[in-house]
Amino acid sequence: MRPARCGQTPAHGQGEQNWQEWHQHYDDPGSSLAGRLRVVQRDLRRALAEAPRADGRLRLVAMCAGEGRDVLPVLASAGDPLVSAVLVEFDPGLASTARATAAELGLSGVRVRVADAGDPATYADLAPAHILMACGVFGNVTMADARRTIAAMPMLLADGGLVIWTRGHFPDDDRDPAQDLRAHFEDCGFEELAFTRPDDAHFRVGLNRLSSRRLFSFV
Ligand SMILES: C[S@@+](CC[C@H](N)C(=O)[O-])C[C@H]1O[C@@H](n2cnc3c(N)ncnc32)[C@H](O)[C@@H]1O
Numbered sequence: 012m013r014p015a016r017c018g019q020t021p022a023h024g025q026g027e028q029n030w031q032e033w034h035q036h037y038d039d040p041g042s043s044l045a046g047r048l049r050v051v052q053r054d055l056r057r058a059l060a061e062a063p064r065a066d067g068r069l070r071l072v073a074m075c076a077g078e079g080r081d082v083l084p085v086l087a088s089a090g091d092p093l094v095s096a097v098l099v100e101f102d103p104g105l106a107s108t109a110r111a112t113a114a115e116l117g118l119s120g121v122r123v124r125v126a127d128a129g130d131p132a133t134y135a136d137l138a139p140a141h142i143l144m145a146c147g148v149f150g151n152v153t154m155a156d157a158r159r160t161i162a163a164m165p166m167l168l169a170d171g172g173l174v175i176w177t178r179g180h181f182p183d184d185d186r187d188p189a190q191d192l193r194a195h196f197e198d199c200g201f202e203e204l205a206f207t208r209p210d211d212a213h214f215r216v217g218l219n220r221l222s223s224r225r226l227f228s229f230v
Pocket residue numbers: 023024025026030033074075076077078079080081099100101102105126127128129145146147148
């Protein structure tokens with residue numbers, strides 16, 4: 012199934028996609044989505060090892076988390092009681108699935124919040140995250156929204172915090188939008204730790220670290 016393209020969704024809400032159905036593509040190990048999942052989970056394992064912590068504790072926030080298929084199994088296999096996570100998902104059904112999975116996996120440090128991940132108020136009571144996930148987000152919003160979200164990420168992150176993000180690219184698009192996003196992360200003070208662009212798949216996965224909060228330096 013082809014995900015919605017950049018700019019197809021309205022400014023508020025979840026867009027017109029059936030996200031329950033979308034998640035079923037994870038069940039086919041040969042699907043592009045399953046391939047993307049393997050890369051995101053690999054990067055998340057790395058992020059858990061390399062992210063900063065506060066007194067040993069690590070906080071993760073996932074925007075538009077869906078069923079949490081990327082985050083929850085990795086947290087379970089890490090088995091680290093000092094890791095806590097907030098999954099933000101608009102759809103109550105998907106959130107309920109994520110909550111049930113977290114409970115099955117014994118992840119008592121995971122909270123699933125049914126809320127609008129595009130509203131800064133959703134994060135207002137959260138301490139800065141050490142890992143921020145934005146997977147399956149940028150391909151469903153306008154490039155202007157994606158840029159604004161990246162520009163706001165430093166406010167959601169602890170110093171040195173890591174971001175894992177994804178973006179699709181379709182062969183009939185002249186320009187790979189992930190390239191613009193990579194440049195924008197750099198402009199917003201993030202260094203790139205990894206960027207995965209498989210030759211045989213249309214997904215891209217980025218892992219970036221917040222390396223500067225400076226507004227400017229004279230050159
Ligand atoms: C492409 S799916 C990605 C799900 C998950 N991050 C993943 O990669 O498996 C997009 C998800 O964003 C959710 N969503 C859409 N708009 C949202 C919003 N404003 N706030 C929170 N979640 C939203 C949808 O319900 C859907 O679960």
